[in-house]
Amino acid sequence: MSVLAEVLLALAALMLLSTVVVVVTIRVVYTRVRRSRVVGASLLRVRATLTVGRQHEVLRLRVLLSDTLASGREALDLADRTGRPRGDLHRLFERIRGEAAAIDAQLTLLSSERDARALADALPAAGVRVEQIRALVRRLRAAVSTGLVGATDDALTGLTADVDREVAALDAGVRELHALNADSPLPGRSAP
Incomplete structure (x- = not known):
């Protein structure tokens, strides 16, 4: 009987340990998913799509703000x-x-506001603020773009000159080859 009790005790300990590991793993995954920007942005986008009325407008502004910031971050990452x-x-x-x-x-x-009148009064000001952020990020992206385009224009000018030189050399080589072929008959052909 004591061997059976030991086996059952060991089995219970394994089950308890497995349960603890599964619970801890689920908790870690849940917190990482919850903190993930990608998941948060996707959930916000889904909520904005499914919501109607003034709440939809608030969520649309949040999505617009999030997308604008992501665009600015991408521009800076590219500049880096x-x-x-x-x-x-x-x-x-x-x-x-x-x-x-x-x-x-x-x-x-605002998204938790239940008073339709208060929400309607606050939405235009919120829209203006979001537009101001969008304008600032557009200017920041333009500054990054200007830095990239200026350097690219110089490189493209040099590259264009190199390509033109190479094309001219290839044309001269082809003309010379045709001139040589016209002067000497090809094997198996008689000269004119």
Whole structure:
């Protein structure tokens, strides 16, 4: 009987340990998924699609704000990868993100508003703030683009000159080859 009790005790311990491991794993995965920006943005987009009325407008503004910030981040990441001078763009973008976070908090508060009149009064001002953030990010993207285009224009000018030179050399070579072939008969052909 004691062997059976030991086996059952060991089995119970294994089951308890497995349950603890599964619960901890599920909790870790859940927290990572919950904190994920991609998942959060996707859920926000789904909520904005499924919601109607003024709440839809609030969620649409939040999606617009989120997309705008992602666009600005991508532009700065691209500027970092190319190694072009960036000046204070990162610091400015962080300030923009700070203001956008405050606007997003206001929009989150508005999304919980149940008074239709208060919501209707607050939406135009929120829309203006989101547009201001979008305009700032557009200007930031334009600055990054200008830095990339200026360097690209110089490189393309040099590349165009090199290609033109190579095409001219190939044309001269083909003309010379035709001239040589016209002067000497091909094997198996008689000269004119």
